[in-house]
Amino acid sequence: MAYMTGLTRAGQPWTPQFITKLNHHQCIGCGRCFKVCSRDVFSLVKRDELEDSLDDEELDDEDFDDDVLYVMTISNVDDCIGCGSCAKVCPKNCQEHAPLDLAA
Template identity: 50%
Template sequence: MDPITGITRGGKPWTPEFATALNAKTCIGCGRCYKVCTRDVLELIDRSEDDISEDDEDDSESISSIMSLANPDDCTGCGACSRVCPKACFTNTPMPLAA
């Protein structure tokens, strides 16, 4: 099935790529993606003790929060989250046009 495709203001075709996954193991909780998302798709959550590896415990600046996809169905596919993420945590995928 063909992906959802739009037209830019300049008339060029554009295929949105929606945030479908976030790698919590590489997320540093910087919040850059949260700041650029206009649709409340993301949420910063506290890491549990189980999520913190032994390597993190040795760091003086261990990461205490990570981002999560709280409302992935609200994603518009702009890709801003992926562009600002310094750790490439996001997986963005074109979605098929609904029948």
């Protein structure tokens, strides 16, 4: 597979890890990923509004924690630069990241 790569300042290749998913059931709405992302990829939304917008498969028979009023969503996935900062600050490991397969 051929993945999208970039270069460090020293000219060394590195492979960006782009966000692909965010698990709303694990999210506690702490906002850390929102604050650390320099690309405005995330939006904080009311949990009950998100539930209304999900289909049955996405709800996956799991109930949200009633104490969680807000959850994070991915609103601008194409603006992600694959820096991985959101994964480092998330206390619940909500996000999944992957390199971009240029052949896909």
